[in-house]
Amino acid sequence: GENVEQHPSTLSVQEGDSAVIKCTYSDSASNYFPWYKQELGKGPQLIIDIRSNVGEKKDQRIAVTLNKTAKHFSLHITETQPEDSAVYFCAASTDFGNEKLTFGTGTRLTIIP
Amino acid sequence: DTEVTQTPKHLVMGMTNKKSLKCEQHMGHRAMYWYKQKAKKPPELMFVYSYEKLSINESVPSRFSPECPNSSLLNLHLHALQPEDSALYLCASSQDIGTEQFFGPGTRLTVL
Numbered sequence: 590g591e592n593v594e595q596h597p598s599t600l601s602v603q604e605g606d607s608a609v610i611k612c613t614y615s616d617s618a619s620n621y622f623p624w625y626k627q628e629l630g631k632g633p634q635l636i637i638d639i640r641s642n643v644g645e646k647k648d649q650r651i652a653v654t655l656n657k658t659a660k661h662f663s664l665h666i667t668e669t670q671p672e673d674s675a676v677y678f679c680a681a682s683t684d685f686g687n688e689k690l691t692f693g694t695g696t697r698l699t700i701i702p
Numbered sequence: 703d704t705e706v707t708q709t710p711k712h713l714v715m716g717m718t719n720k721k722s723l724k725c726e727q728h729m730g731h732r733a734m735y736w737y738k739q740k741a742k743k744p745p746e747l748m749f750v751y752s753y754e755k756l757s758i759n760e761s762v763p764s765r766f767s768p769e770c771p772n773s774s775l776l777n778l779h780l781h782a783l784q785p786e787d788s789a790l791y792l793c794a795s796s797q798d799i800g801t802e803q804f805f806g807p808g809t810r811l812t813v814l
Contacts, residue, residue: 623803632792690747692745
């Protein structure tokens with residue numbers, strides 16, 4: 590089955606700087622890669638996703654890049670703000686139409702004011 | 703309405719109790735999911751319903767019993783739970799299988 594590794598497990602960044610979180614996956618058939626943000630006491634919130642026919646996707650301060658050859662994808666947050674502090678999970682799904690998301694282990698991001 | 707709601711927010715139960723968790727969405731989504739999340743861990747899939755039919759059961763113990771009464775509602779019936787079942791139980795929904803999943807806020811369950 591699919592295995593997703595996520596690094597780093599914790600990340601502290603000065604406000605205004607950029608943050609990068611990286612994930613690798615094992616199953617070359619994976620073609621859907623969402624990122625979730627989970628704040629304390631809340632459920633995960635989808636913040637951006639990418640499919641395998643796209644190399645990069647951007648939404649304001651958030652971007653995701655995908656390298657299918659190397660089987661890794663990354664989340665980039667620019668101009669970080671205190672409200673970006675949360676736990677971030679990457680995930681992968683093997684087939685369109687597959688119900689099962691395999692999650693990474695999570696990254697606790699802390700923005701230092 | 704663009705959210706998934708879950709009740710109750712918190713639940714404390716004894717090992718002999720029977721309780722139910724409720725999840726509701728009014729986005730017209732046809733797939734609904736139950737996840738279990740332990741502290742500092744990612745969500746673990748438990749059950750998937752597609753068009754009100756159970757599609758996936760991830761080998762979950764029978765003390766957890768899901769029910770999908772209609773396309774907007776998903777329940778999780780709990781009976782004879784163990785303390786290790788204490789966790790955050792998350793519900794999610796998606797337009798269809800394999801599309802973006804939207805999570806509710808979860809029910810924090812404590813089993814004494």
